[in-house]
Amino acid sequence: MALSRDKILKHAGTLGKAQVHVPKWADETGDDIVVVRGVTIREWEIHQSMQVRASEDESKMGFANARLVARCVVDDTGRRVFSDDDVKQIAELGVGEVDKITDEILRVSGLAGEAAESEALGESETTPPDKSSSE
Numbered sequence: 001m002a003l004s005r006d007k008i009l010k011h012a013g014t015l016g017k018a019q020v021h022v023p024k025w026a027d028e029t030g031d032d033i034v035v036v037r038g039v040t041i042r043e044w045e046i047h048q049s050m051q052v053r054a055s056e057d058e059s060k061m062g063f064a065n066a067r068l069v070a071r072c073v074v075d076d077t078g079r080r081v082f083s084d085d086d087v088k089q090i091a092e093l094g095v096g097e098v099d100k101i102t103d104e105i106l107r108v109s110g111l112a113g114e115a116a117e118s119e120a121l122g123e124s125e126t127t128p129p130d131k132s133s134s135e
């Protein structure tokens with residue numbers, strides 16, 4: 001028997017979480033963990049549309065992944081760490097570290113194949129997820 005509307009919609013907002021180790025960002029205690037959550041359909045569609053706009057307008061480049069990081073990096077309770085106002089500063093972070101985080105966001109969202117597909121098409125310079133980078 002097929003799931004009902006209510007049984008499907010009760011999962012709205014239920015997103016996976018994962019930890020990413022970013023050694024270059026370790027604090028004075030050695031903590032280097034960034035917690036990420038999965039992306040919603042709405043956020044994913046915004047991300048995709050921003051990638052299209054960036055390909056059409058170079059001045060918008062760098063903000064699609066920065067916006068994804070701003071929306072999906074969370075604290076231990078699941079609250080966002082960054083606001084939308086932080087996107088321009090996030091865009092100035094190192095590509096390797098941000099790439100590691102976005103890869104994990106895609107993986108926890110069930111979109112790891114999407115990242116690989118984009119890379120194969122030359123649309124992204126992502127690296128394969130490192131199994132030791134998440135818990």
